[in-house]
Amino acid sequence: MANTIKYAIASDRIFPHFQPIVDMKTGKVEKYECLVRLLDDNAGKLLSPFAFLEVSRKIKLYPLITEIMLEKSFRTLKVRA
Numbered sequence: 001m002a003n004t005i006k007y008a009i010a011s012d013r014i015f016p017h018f019q020p021i022v023d024m025k026t027g028k029v030e031k032y033e034c035l036v037r038l039l040d041d042n043a044g045k046l047l048s049p050f051a052f053l054e055v056s057r058k059i060k061l062y063p064l065i066t067e068i069m070l071e072k073s074f075r076t077l078k079v080r081a
Contacts, residue, residue, distance in 0.1 A: 002059050004042065005038065005055060005059065005061055005065075008039060009064060009068070013038060014037075014065055015038075015046070015072065016034045016035065016037070016072050016076065017034070017035045018035075021033060034073040038052050
């Protein structure tokens with residue numbers, strides 16, 4: 001998994017996934033939360049944080065993943081604003 005994380009960072013395969021938060025009374029989307037996903041080329045699928053965040057902490061890449069997520073999330077929000 002460590003090699004998968006390193007490759008994903010180097011090849012720009014860390015992505016934000018925007019999950020809507022819905023007001024249960026009105027049924028309307030009130031806001032979104034940004035969740036990290038990693039595209040694993042070997043498996044051909046997006047991995048949830050459960051699969052890689054703990055390893056990223058151990059190999060000291062968690063802060064870099066956080067930085068990537070913030071930058072990409074803000075860039076997406078800026079384009080949509």
